[in-house]
Structures are given as structure tokens and as C-alpha cells.
Amino acid sequence: MTKLSVNVNKIATLRNARGANYPDVVKVASDIQEYGAEGITIHPRPDERHIRYQDAFDLKEIVTTEFNIEGNPIPKFIDLVLKVKPTQVTLVPDAVNAITSNAGWDTITHQSFLKEVITEFKQNGIRTSIFIDTNLKLMEAAATTGADRIELYTENYASQFSLGNKEVVEPYIKSANLATELGLGINAGHDLNLENIQFFAKSIPNLKEVSIGHALITESLYLGLENVINMYKYKLSLANN
Template sequence: MTKLSVNINKIATLRNARGGDVPNVVEAARKIESFGAQGITVHPRPDERHIRYQDVRDLKPVLTTEFNIEGKPIQQFTNLVLEVKPAQVTLVPDAEDAITSNAGWDTIKYESYLKEVISEFQKHGIRTSIFVDADKKMIEGAAKTGTDRIELYTEQFATDFAKGKEDSAKAYAECAGLAHELGLEINAGHDLSLDNIEYFKKAVPHLAEVSIGHALISEALFMGLEKTIQQYLKFLK
């Protein structure tokens, strides 16, 4: 079964919009785990516009599933990850003003940089994953960095699938196959939803984990959080 890690950034966005501590992100994470999700993902950004650095610290001691922290490895982020020591860190090349992640790493251009960062995290027992586009050259480059996993950036898949393109997952399946051959495990995320996750799961081999936040929380507004998570788990079996 492909594991489901739920990104709770949108829970924090809702809290921050009003001020105070409602909804509480720690309580939300506990509920999500109790509903069957196998992981919790957060993506703190330097401006803390949704998940705050203190949220990350508060979550670590109470989570019972895998904790995945995403972000660009600036010094502030690196220090936080080394302090908290999650199960996994996912490196994302975010611009500081990005609304959401919008590109994978150029693993060829940044090979030496990524090697250094990944080595530091792995020395502390933290599994590493790097965010990449469905491009075989970037997959080959990722393997040279020493990372444990890649996370396929799936926005293009979601766009093509919505347009009814028959080969919407072809490049992702090929890249997943290559990554597996190169000894990498495969995660995926961005714009995956109940509309497309079943197709993606069936089309893409060796899929270890998906990280889903915006769509899942949006769907839960209509279906309820527990029912939404259960539906994802059904599709991921």
C-alpha cells in the first residue's frame, strides 16, 4: 500500500486567518492520525504564513506516525530539522515569495549543494527526499546526490488528467521506474486529489508515499475529514 501523509498547512492557514489557536494544528494532526493517515507533513516557510516553526516543535512529541518536514534548506530551516529530527525531510527549491511549490530541483546544477545538505541530514538519521519534476535527467541527477527518495512534482499530471489526456501519467511512470532501478524510493505530491489519485496510483509503479494537503482539506469541507481520509486510503491500496 502507498502511504498517505497529510499536509496540514491549510489547517494552520485557517487558524492564522482569525488569530488565536482555532483550529489547533496539534489536535488536527492527532485526529488525522486516528482516521488512518500514515504520516503528517508540514511545510514551514520563512514568513510563517501558515505552519509556524513552533508548530513543528509542538507536533514532534505527540505524533505517532511518520513526520515529514518540507522546505528549502536555508540555515533557519536546516537548524529546525536537525533540532526536531523528523522521520523524513523533503527538500523543495521554493522561492521565498512562492504561494506554493512550483518547480522541482535542477539536480544537475545543484548536485554538490544537495549532496552536502543531504549528507548532513542523513548523519542525524533523517531520511531525505528531494522534490523533482518528471524528467529522467533530473532523476539521474537525484541519484548522484545520495538522497534516499525523490518526490515527483505532480502538478503537470493533475493538469493533463483534468483535460482528459490519456498519457497524463506516462512520464511519471517512466521516471518512477528509472528511480527504482537507481535505488531510490518514490514519493509524489502536488495537486493530487480524489479525482485523480486512484488513476495515478494504478499508473505509477513503486509509489511509497503521497503527500496531500490542499485538495484533501478542501474535500473534507464537504465530506468530512474522516470520510475523506478513508477514501484516499481506499484508492491507495
């Protein structure tokens, strides 16, 4: 059974917009676990525009499933991960000013750097995963870094699937098969949603975990909006009686 890890970055974005602690990221993460998610993911960025570094420490206290911290392994990020010691760290090569992740690692060019970082994390008992595209040579290089898993970057799959192109999953299947041969566990994430997740999960062999944030939170707004509007109308009707 593929595990669902929910990225709570968008909850932090909403909180930060008003400068208070509402919604409470820790409370929401706790509720998400109670609702059945098997993991909590955060992706702190250097400017802390959504998840703050303190959130990582606060969430560590309440995450009872799996805690996954994503990010570019700059010194500040490495220091955070080593202090928090999450279940998993996912290494993502996003630029400082990136709005969202937009590419996987070049595991050939950055192989020695990744080896060094991954060795340090693994010595501290933290499972490591590399965010990567469906390039088989890069997959082979990823296996030499000592990583435990790879996370398939699924933006292209999602965009093409929405156009009716189901054949787009083929490179992901080949990548997953090779990863398994190389002894790597398989995660996936980016733009997966309710429309495309079933086909992807059914197609990809040995898929251990998906990390979903933006789509899941957006879909939750729509799937819960009618109910909340009617709850407000009910409260107002009581006040007017």
C-alpha cells in the first residue's frame, strides 16, 4: 500500500498571511494524521515564506507517523535536519528564489556533494531520498550516492495526463523498475491530484510514498466549501430567530 504524506506548506502560507497562528500548522498536521495520512511533509525555504524553521521543531513533537523534510541542502537546512532528525530528508535542488520545485538533481554533476551530505544524514539515522527526473543515467548515478530512495518528479506526468496522454507514465515505469533493480525505494511527488493519482499509483511498481500538498489543500477547499457555507448560514439563521 502506497503511503500518503501530506505537505502542509500551504497551511503555513495561509497562517502567515495574517501574522497570527491561525490556522495552527501543528494542529492541522495532527488532525491530518488522525484523518488517516501516513506522513507529514514540510519544505522550508531560506526566506521562511511559508514553513518556518521553528515549525520543524514544533511538528517533530506531534508527528506520530513519518516526518519528511524537503529542501536544498544548504548549510542552514542541513543544520536544521540534523537537529530535528526527521524520519526522512528529501534533497531538492531548488533555487533560493524558486516559487516551487521545478527540476530534479543532476546526480552525475553533483554526485560527490550528494554523497557527502547523504553520508552525514545516514550516520544520524535519517532516511534519505533524492528528488529526480526520469533519466535512467541519473537514476544509476543516484544509486551510487548512498541514498535510500528517490522521489520521482511528476510535474510532466501531471500536465500530460490532464491532456489525455496516459503514455506519459511509461518513463516513470522504466525509472521505477530501474530504481528497484538498483536497490532504491520509490517515492513520488509534484502536481499529483485526485484526477491522476490512481492511474499513477497503479502503474508504478513498488511505489512506497507520495507527497502531496498544493492539490490536496486546494481540493479540500472545494470539497468542504459547500458544507462550511451551509454551517455559516445555519449559525446566522439561529442568530436571527
